[in-house]
Amino acid sequence: MLKRVSVIGLLAVISLGCQSQGQIAGNQNKNQSAEISTPKITNGTLKSYKEVITSEAKSDEGLFTTHFVGDKLYFEIPLNLLEKDMLLVSRIAKVPSGFGGGYVNAGSKVNEQVVRWTKRGQSVDMKIISFENQSDEESPIYQSVVANNFFPILYSTKISAYNRDSTAVVVEVNSLFENDIDAINGISPALKKRYKVKKLDSNRSYIESANSFPKNVEVKHVMTYEAEEPPERGQAGTISLLMNQSMVLLPEDMMQPRLADYRVGWFTTKKYDYDSEELKSDDYEIIRRWRLEPKDVEAYKRGELVEPVKPIVYYLDPATPEKWRPYFKKGIEDWNVAFEKAGFKNAIIAKDPPSKEEDPEFSPEDVRYSVVRYVASTTRNATGPSVTDPRTGEIIGSSIIWYHNHLRSYRNRFMIEAGAQNPDARTLNTPEAEIGEMMRMVIAHEVGHALGLPHNMKASSAYPTDSLRSAEFTQKYGLTPSIMDYARVNYVAQPEDKNVRFIRMMGPYDLYSINWGYRYLPGATSMKDEKKTLDKWIAEKAGDPIYEFGGGYDRVDPQSQRESLGADQVKASEYGLANLKKVVPNLMEWTAKDGYGYDDLDELYGELTNLWRGYITHVITNVGGVYETRKTSDQEGVIYTSVPKSTQKDAVNFLNTHAFTTPQWLLNHELLDRIESGGAIERVQNLQTRSLNALLDEDRLKRMVSNEQVNATQAYTPLEMMEDLRKGIFSELYAGRSADAYRRNLQRSYVDAAAQYVKKVKEDANDAVLKTDIIALMRGEMERLKRDINRQKNRTNDNLTRYHWNDLVARIDVGLDLDS
Template sequence: MKKLAYGISSLIPLGLLFLTFNAVAAGKTKAKVETEPATKEKLEVIKQQEELPEGELPADVPNGENLDPAALGVDGVVFDDIVLGSRKLEGLFSLYKNDVTGELYLELSPEQFNQNLLLVMTLSRGIGEAGLLSGLPLGDVLFQFRRQGDRVQFVVPNIYLRNQASDPEARSLDRSFSESVLYSLPIVATHPERKTLLVDLGELLMNRDISGLASELPYFLGGSYWPDSDKSYLQRVQAFPLNVEIESVYGFSGNGGYLTTLPDNRAFDLQVHYSISQLPAKGSYQPRAADERVGYFITAYRNVADDTNSDPFVRYIQRWNLEKQDPNAELSPPKEPIVFWIENTVPPKYRNAIREGILVWNKAFEQAGFLNAIEVRQMPDDATWQPEDIRYNTIRWSTNLYSYFAGIGPSRVDPLTGQILDADILLDANVVRLAQQEFSSLIGSGGSAQSELAAEACSIASALCDRVEGDRPQLDPSVLSDRLPFTNRHRQSCSCGECTRQLAIGSMALSLLHGAQPDGAEIEEYINQYLQFLTAHEVGHTLGLRHNFHGSTLLSPEELNDTQITRTRGSISSVMDYVFANLAPPGMPQGDYFPTLVGPYDRWAVEYGYKPSPRRLQEQEEDFLEAIAERSSDPELAYGTDEDAWSQVDPAVTRFDLSNDPLRYAQYQMENARQMWLRLESESLQPGEDFSKMREKFNLVLSYYFNQAAIVTNYVGGQSFNRARAGDPAGRLPFEPIPVEKQRQSLATLEQYVFAPNAFEFSPDLLNQLAPSRWSHWGSEIPVFRLDYPIHDIILFVQGAILESLLSGERLNRLRDLELKTDPGEALTLPELFETLHRSIWMEVLQAQNAPTPITSVRRSLQRKHLNLLISMVLGQLDVPEDARTLAWYQLRQLDGDIYEALQEQEDDLDTYTTAHLQETRDRLLKALDAEFQSN
């Protein structure tokens, strides 16, 4: 029962006031402070009340006067009575937990105010879908408790603008920028001897939505849900010398109608783990300056008092505090190693692969001077601690309905210094099922889409799924973290849904190309190598390292399948890249599927971050760190991260490419995809198998094919980008245009594998097997797209996406700029690109002048797509450079002449489809050429 707040109204009847005080004395109610201090006279009146018979009031109680229970603590009565029946938990704070009423009080001593504390929030139990997944980090925040009159405030200090406290400008800083006072709690009581204050911590955790989770639920669940206090409670409270661990269960009621994992959509529970801990003592850790040539997450602030530097920001890398036991030894164990615990939920048969994925980083730390910097321990089955406890770094096994990610590697950081304090890695349990070809219920289940084509196409070209808005948001968990209030503004989460699709494709390739069985030795090796690589990648994040999408370019395609090289030198220069399974092309022996070692970039990055400096002061480390960072000109140490990949400027900084010759490797993989289609045509399903398996496999192969074509496309108009500084030892400039021969090779590959008349040829027997699943129940709904397979639309979707990318305004602008950035004759010009596409796509028209050439339905669709793009450019409906618009006009004029000649020479010998198509095409382009230009 909620308790009456003292002094909240001058209209409280005295009888009610008397009953309330009796309840307090009995330890049954919750006292709150919201008034001025009480006088000695009032205290005497209250003392007399305890001796009166129930129902009688003293005559001299002043009606309507405010009473302050905090002051009642002078004689210790109220403080002790409030916590009567509660368990006292002593540690970082003294807590009072009443297991009957569920109340939780926090005792604060005067010296605990204005001290920096870290609050870490984790979703310790979710619902297994819609992004609400067990182990999901909800955010962390530095805060302070501050006393303001008769209240205690929860304050988030502004640490992003700093100067020295002794600087006179500090006064200006305080007046110019605000802190964030998030909550204000009444003081319940004051202890008469310790002078400590009692506040209702349960009120803060249970009723204030401190994590921001409740307010975001409608966005994620597609329905209306609200917290239900009758179903919410504090489940576990633990106090330790340096931290406090609390778990809360929040009940929600409502009606979303979309949650397939719930037994009843009207209610569900979420469990949030709160960890409050002290930050490390000042001076116990030396921050290290960040360098953009080495990929670390950073902690940054603006030095407001610094008016001497053109860049006022101070940036620290995020790293653990490692110190050598023997500072003079070249190789020494650390004083305190980084310890990872494998959670007891991880299946025993995969623990060794995960262990190896963690320990593989010790090789990198040896280059930094540390021996056995990382240790691995197994969480006992009877462990009494929780994985969310900030004292433990864990590798967790996440079980969800769908596969939203392969792994997530978040960590908690001191936002003042960048020191990493805790890490908990989530590995998706679904990856094992995906590797065993159980992908039907785990991928491609993103909900209904705007159109039938979009729904099917999303299961093929996942890279374009973001363009399609579904009726129900099946969200990446990282999106939830981005929306919550305490997301760390200096980190980007690692969450990759496409990783799981690529894993399934590799597994299926082994089945189709090698005859591997789901429970066979080859698939087992495939799973273990993947888990080792995945774990190493996520551990790298928890060591402070960002993605390095340049990391896949270490070895040639042939070297990737030579295990004598990959198991000594490594497969890639950095495990912080996203790579798909290495699949040997036809006729080449198969090597390792995934990297099993950290690469040269990883070792170098760890050296920068962790090698002890001979300089004791941070400002004296500059030369030491520069000597390490300037080696970035070594091709093996090339670095390109998320924002570099998003720009799509450098084709070597790409997700899911492989080898130092990605063009040739992508061509090998498209040949592998064609072989897989042939195997699908020749192999029959086993008796009793569902034909929907064939549709899923067909789509997965097409997805793989499409991704390889997208990699090839990146070379057209591409530029190599590096983070070199002036005076780079290799004499590099930041941008280097991709050689024109590579760009032409890219176009030739696309002509052969995407735009050629025989690029997509499938037998009728195969196409007639592509049936969808007919199950309709929770977790598996009948798709809304066509029952039969829309082969024309799907092929056009793939071809059209590549064509649109080649003729996008951004790429055309880059090509035009490259004509000025390269020597004469060394650039792929806009006219050459337009002419190459014209020759490839309208091949039949050009040939028809010599011999009648019928145009197939697939080719007619592609030609209409090309025609529509050119017309849109001419009419000003696409944002492209003016040179591109005039070239489109020129191409339409050329096409008009080509079609006219073809019809003049061969019209009587052409089939009706082709004749109608060419006549209508000519009619449309002539009208477009005569139409008015439409300005954007």
């Protein structure tokens, strides 16, 4: 049988925020280690073992035996581990206050890469290996793949000695951990620039500890940098980090990869097969998942629930407050329902942190332990990163990060979006049952990422909007078919709706995706053998929106958006806005604390304004929007469909009514006079101008132009949209009324936006928009508006409004005059 070999150069992966990262994968060349011969030691060439590893050495046996001799660290590397694939995971174990703006914390992973220790004469090199490009050893093209994917050397050191029976090399590795090596340090180039880092101070950088275990080596080392502008002034021109390097031996008995399919959402690893019969390299992706295999395969085949050989175990951080631990555990073990759909019971287990007596080696930084980290930080976020074997996509470890102040995020959202409907939300001290349930679902969401699942922003559009007002429906099905959607609080429910569910929960899509990715297929001996079954499962759910996937990051599909709820975004935003109007008059009462100021009121009001902007954005996406239904070539129907004309017109009508009119409900001066001396006009101007610019986005207008050419009779054309928008934004002009300051600002923004397009003719002759109808449309709109103003401007008795109309005419003249 031909042996598969995969090669490429360096891959550095960084993980920050609520996001996860892709890896590359392939297979290991297991034969190479057999070629290493026992050394012949010549007197005088190398020192003896006892000369290097003296009686004062502090040693720890494991994968490598580590030796501290004074302040020098030696690795004793068995020869049979040379050329073996190991995963080097770099994490920050301790971090200074304010580092990375609060999004880099103790436990943050900064890099992971596969390395191999190799012998070269009297030296040992550590090479960075990757597995993206593939070829069979005996294939002719193999030589070219090897020649064009040379492995870089990350680190090199001289052999100090061999052990007593010459079965291992002894090398000093201080310079690996005490020098500023980009591939393993904790400060990215961007942060070095931000903090004006000058250099690593070798006198204040040192190895703190080294521990060896059967399959991994853990090294902690302090890195101290001189910096002109450290995160906080009190840090005296210094940034010190405690780094943890985990070196893990990857299994030779590799998990069978599973081919990805873009119709089901998974984090993936891309690969290129140069032995493909296609007239190009065969590129494909494999999913990232834990290795779950049934203890009793025969019982599993019979359809019985079977425990996995090795369950997924998450430990709670010792720093986790006792009162929150039950909610964290529930959030982790909620996924057992999904794994049961895949045929496994007790597949995922949550445990309290072990005591020193129970497990003296336990460390949250040890990659052998998957831990839910509780971070004492003002950052308001949570993340779910994982560590993956890039050869097969096997997840081998994970650290869920919960930042303490994320509690504040959910308290605020609950008050703003549910305060009108739910009395429990009308306090800064959210009852434990509600805040605990929110924490539980956040942890479940992040564990979903660590199981391999990305965001599925399309899920929320599967449910009819009005169903979210039903107690029976929401208690049974939740707010969305997937916990991996951003659908945090039920803002659709109205005050008259009783006993509805307000907090998201796991749904049918989650069970479906876990079954698709984790169900064990004992009869399949390769990825291709599995594909027919996997495709069949997708085909069985085709056409049902509950089982559709969409990432929601291109801002084109209105059914695939962050924070949106329900199939009808216009209706959902109307419901959400109706609730906000009821909340604003009550915010002072709900946030008041005797003896304290109005900081909480200021914070809640600002977040409420941002949520209003979010509702507006959900509606804007419908204009020029395109629905995406992921399909393969064997399925009937198209993938992309333009949003119906009626829906787009409804969206613009909503914007004219709710976004571009003066929001008197928001301008509550009893409230504003307690939090600011001024600024309401500027705040509303910024919000309305951003919404207008988003509506007039170039890509949106291009899609509308294109759709008009394809569906001339059914398309909502850019001209119709501009006419509807003009009549709404300039309604005072056509009605002969005065315009207030907020509307005058918006009307100026409208003219400025149109003028910016026309100016492109002069400023950038190569701009692609010049080849479209957009310039003509904007020029025509300004000319039309100018005529209308000149005809209508004297109908008002308000002098300032007449000055404003004259000013707009002057602005239009400047915008149309390309010679000035």
